Amino acid sequence: MLGEQIIKGMAVTARNFFGSYVSKERLTTVQYPEERLVPKENTRQFPFLVYDGDDAEKGLRCVACQICEKECPPQCIYIVKSKDKKPDYKGQPQLYPLTFDIDISVCMSCSICVEVCPFESIKMDTEFELSTDDRFAGLLLHKQDLAKPNSHYHQVHAQDAKDSDAVIAGEKAKAEAKARAAAEKARAEAEAKAKAAAAAAAPAPAAPPPPAA
């Protein structure tokens, strides 16, 4: 009969109408400022700079190598190198950025800077509430805005941060091992030298010197 289907359709919409007052599951909308969804593991918005320890200046991992500046597709990173050097986490003296600016109105969140950085120092943040009434200066983030502690990184991307820490630990261990090896070698060489000197002093034919290591 004509009109049957209309009645059926009206019943469906009526059920939706009343159901939306009864069961909360029907309403998929998240009431944003009050309710928030937990961000997904791989959420990324804009980059930030990681620092270790408590001091943003001292612990900044970035060594101002400018790889990210060169690789950034829309060219939104601006770095000025320092003249002096400061020790990095391995204790080696490195340059550090005097200025590190990212124009987030240009940044396209491609994460290429993160991928090219050899020093685990630039990472993607999940912060998205960056709206401002100043569209020029307000959207140009400076070093002090960008620098965030490693703990923040752990908070936003736990797994990545762990991996990154592992990499750094590995690097550190390697560097330490190298340093130890170098020290050992130096000591062995010194010993050998000392022995040789002693042998030269007392010209007794001795067994050939033991291998250095």
Next chain:
Amino acid sequence: MFEKLDQIFVTLKHLVLGYVPEALQPLVSAVLSVTLILSVFPGIFAIVTIFERKGIGRIQNRYGPNRVGIPFTNIRLCGFGQFIPDGIKSLTKEDIVPRAADRVVHFLAPIVMLIPVLLAYAVLPFGRNMTVADFDAGLLFFFAVGGAVEISVFMAGWSSRNKYSLLGAMRAIAQMVSYEIPLILSAVTVVMIVGSLKLVDIVAAQNHYTFGIAHWYVFTPWGFVGCILFFIASLAESNRSPFDLPEAESEIIAGYFTEYSGFKFALFFLGEYLGMFAIIGLGITLFLGGWTSPVSFLTWIPSYVWFVTKMIAIVFVFIWIRATLPRLRMDQLMNLAWKLMLPLALINIVVAGIWHFMGPDWQRWLVCAAIIFGAYLVLGRGLMRHQKLGKRTYRYAE
């Protein structure tokens, strides 16, 4: 006490008129009535826009607007303050007139739209003794001014010099002209039974009670069909979904008011809703007993409250329909009007005649209901015969 409450507006008006010199009394009386209408119905319009947005939201499992409440506080009122910023926004927007537009006609169209719509309120009985102008031919007046809306639609569509506007206007006029016929024919039945074109008489004729239930015409077979036909036609007359072809957003932007912005757009919007309220008011008056209460033990509730309640209830049904049914195609629209509603309305007139002449027997219920149901079945089958789904062929405009 309740009597006083019922007549409070009438008493107040007489009180005010008592302080006015004799010669000015008609003028002041008119101004007072018009002021009341001009403040109440746009107010209802404002609330209804929120209801509509929230209702459709709920039907689609969304919240709808729920943020704006009282300004500068944290009170949200479930979003019922939304109409204030909406209004401010549309009133402060720039008024853009296209360069090619016909400026005079473009300017006049929204005004010509609003005037007949507001005039239509003059004859509606909002409550006991509450009719602004109780014409002898009140029903005719209503339809006459309603017809003038078409001119404004044409003016808007033509003067904008925009093909979407013109298309929208053409669609709107074709639709309004087609649906005016079932609209008027379904109202004719009531006129036949009551024997008067006066809306106050029509309400008075429905103001009886048997076993505590009112004699509304919707409770008779012919009245039921007439009521449904009337409200379907009024949906089409007020360009509401599923008959919203004239302003089909997905096809022709906004139809005849595509080129309107700011205040003029708001006027069109207002005119459209006020037209809908007016036509719903007429439908209530004709079939749903106007300001009378449905059951006799609720007669103490003031008459105007009943009127507004019924109106809002019907508006809710309209919103519900809007959220349910997809837009009709042009040929479906015309088929519905000319192949189903018009014949049914004509048969309904005959049925009303039979009802009148069979006297107060119980058989008349049976006979009338049988005739109407049979006609509906046959017409419905005829309309659905061509609805078999098959391969779709497209024909372009020739």
Next chain:
Amino acid sequence: MSLPFLIIAFVTLFAAAAAMSLRNLVHCSLAFVVAFAGLAALYLNLDAQFVGFAQILVYVGAIAILIVFAILLTRSGDTPNEAVLAPGWFYGIAVSAAVFTLLGWAVLSSSALPKEVSSAPQTTVKNIGEALMNKYVLPLEIIGLLLTAAMIGAVIIALREPGKTKMEAGELKIDKTAPPSSILHPPSSTALTGGHS
């Protein structure tokens, strides 16, 4: 002659003059609508409610729409550059004045005209209805029949021959080589295939 009458008469005459002399046809028709409305107001001013409302319903609601549609469908909305008044307007005025005089003379000297103005009759809608249904029922039915016949005739003329589109019936010619002139008239399928084969 009361003030409302003067105002209504002036507006009506002004609109009628505008309907004659405006250049844009749509403007003319809109001015015509104003003239119709003025006429309706005149009826209302004479307390003839039913006629007044019927005038609005029929003329403003229906006839005006018909005129407007006819204008839109038959010619483009361009405004003519030359004057709208025909060069022989003088003769036109002379003829219409002569006809008006003749008619006025005939009416005034008619014996059917009551010499003294009787008091306004009590014409209510009820009276009109009773008159139509009793005294004038036969003319009413005849007019109804006539209009129905006219409408059926119009439908039959507008009806296409079954199974034929307008184009096949030869009513519509499409230049098959020309590109479609506007977006409102996309090429029909025959025009498309015709252009390629």
